[in-house]
Amino acid sequence: MLKVENVSKVFRSGAFGGKKAKVIHDVDFEVKPGEVVSLIGESGSGKTTVGRMILRLTSVSGGRITFEDEDISTLRGAGLKSYYRRVQGVFQDPFSSFNPIFKVGRVFRTIRREFLGDLDAAAWEARLTGALNAVGLEVAALDKFPHQMSGGQLQRLLIARALVLDIRLLIADEIISMLDASTRIDVLNLLGDLKRQGLSIIFVTHDLALGNYISDRIIILQKGAIVEMGTTDRVFGDPQHPYTRSLLDAVPHLHERWSDAELKDLGLVADTARFGGHLIEHRKDHLVRVYS
Ligand SMILES: Nc1ncnc2c1ncn2[C@@H]1O[C@H](COP(=O)(O)OP(=O)(O)OP(=O)(O)O)[C@@H](O)[C@H]1O
Numbered sequence: 001m002l003k004v005e006n007v008s009k010v011f012r013s014g015a016f017g018g019k020k021a022k023v024i025h026d027v028d029f030e031v032k033p034g035e036v037v038s039l040i041g042e043s044g045s046g047k048t049t050v051g052r053m054i055l056r057l058t059s060v061s062g063g064r065i066t067f068e069d070e071d072i073s074t075l076r077g078a079g080l081k082s083y084y085r086r087v088q089g090v091f092q093d094p095f096s097s098f099n100p101i102f103k104v105g106r107v108f109r110t111i112r113r114e115f116l117g118d119l120d121a122a123a124w125e126a127r128l129t130g131a132l133n134a135v136g137l138e139v140a141a142l143d144k145f146p147h148q149m150s151g152g153q154l155q156r157l158l159i160a161r162a163l164v165l166d167i168r169l170l171i172a173d174e175i176i177s178m179l180d181a182s183t184r185i186d187v188l189n190l191l192g193d194l195k196r197q198g199l200s201i202i203f204v205t206h207d208l209a210l211g212n213y214i215s216d217r218i219i220i221l222q223k224g225a226i227v228e229m230g231t232t233d234r235v236f237g238d239p240q241h242p243y244t245r246s247l248l249d250a251v252p253h254l255h256e257r258w259s260d261a262e263l264k265d266l267g268l269v270a271d272t273a274r275f276g277g278h279l280i281e282h283r284k285d286h287l288v289r290v291y292s
Pocket residue numbers: 011012013021023041042043044045046047048049050206
C-alpha cells in the first residue's frame with residue numbers, strides 16, 4: 001500500500017541554501033493494509049521527517065514514496081486531495097492544532113469544506129457522528145473551546161478529524177507522549193480498534209515499550225538510517241543491531257512478567273505485564289490500566 005523506496009532528505013540552510021545536511025539516508029520500507037509499523041529512534045533520528053515526507057509536508061530529496069502505486073510527488077490538485085482523503089497525520093501537541101479563540105467544531109467544518117463539499121448535510125452529519133463515536137466522543141463536544149477539553153480529548157478529536165475522511169493510513173507522530181498514563185491507554189486502545197477495522201498506522205515514538213505493545217513491525221532509525229527492521233517479536237526478542245540492543249537495555253523490565261504472588265499482592269489479574277517500568281493490565285488485546 002505505502003512504499004518508501006530509498007528515500008533520502010537533505011535540508012539546506014545558510015545564505016542561498018549553501019549549507020547542506022543529509023538527515024535521511026536511503027530509507028526503504030513498506031506498510032501493508034491494516035498493519036501497524038512503529039518508527040522508533042532517539043530524538044533527531046529522523047522519525048518526524050520521514051512522517052512529514054509521507055504527508056508531503058516536506059519534499060523528498062532522493063528516492064520515491066508511492067501510495068497505492070502512485071508516486072505521491074506527482075500528485076496535484078484533485079489527485080493530492082484524494083491522497084489526503086486517504087492519508088492523514090496526527091501530531092504530538094494537540095493544542096497547537098486548534099485555534100484557542102474558536103470552538104473545536106471549526107476544524108471539522110474546514111475539513112468538510114476542503115474535502116467533502118460534495119456531501120449533503122445528512123450524509124455529512126452521519127459521517128461526523130460516526131467518526132466522533134468511533135473515538136468515544138459525542139457531537140456536543142464540538143461546541144467546546146480547546147481549553148475546555150483535555151489533551152486526550154483533543155487528540156481523539158484530531159483522530160476523528162482524520163476518520164471523517166476515508167483514511168487508510170494514519171501517521172501518528174508521538175501522539176501519546178504528552179498524555180497522562182490513563183489517557184495514553186485510551187488512545188492506544190483506540191488505535192488498536194482502528195487497526196482491527198483495517199486502518200494502517202505508522203506509529204512514531206521514542207518509547208520502545210509502547211512500540212512493542214502496539215506494532216506488527218518495528219523500524220529502528222539511527223541518525224536517519226534504518227539500522228534494524230522486522231516483526232515486533234523478532235526485533236524485541238532477538239535484536240541484531242547494537243543500537244537496538246542499547247535502546248532495549250534502556251527500557252527496564254521489558255517483557256518481564258510479574259510473578260503471580262506479586263500480582264496477588266497488588267490485587268491484579270494474571271494477564272498483566274510490565275512494559276518499560278509500567279505495569280500494564282490487558283485483556284484480549286485491550287489495555288485496561290497502566291500502573292507507573
Ligand atoms: N526544517 C529543517 N531544517 C533543517 N534541519 C532539520 C529540519 N527539520 C529537521 N531537521 C533535522 O533533521 C534531523 C531529524 O529530525 P526529526 O525531527 O525528523 O527527528 P525525530 O527523530 O523526529 O526527533 P524528535 O523525536 O526530537 O522529534 C535532526 O537533526 C533535525 O535537526
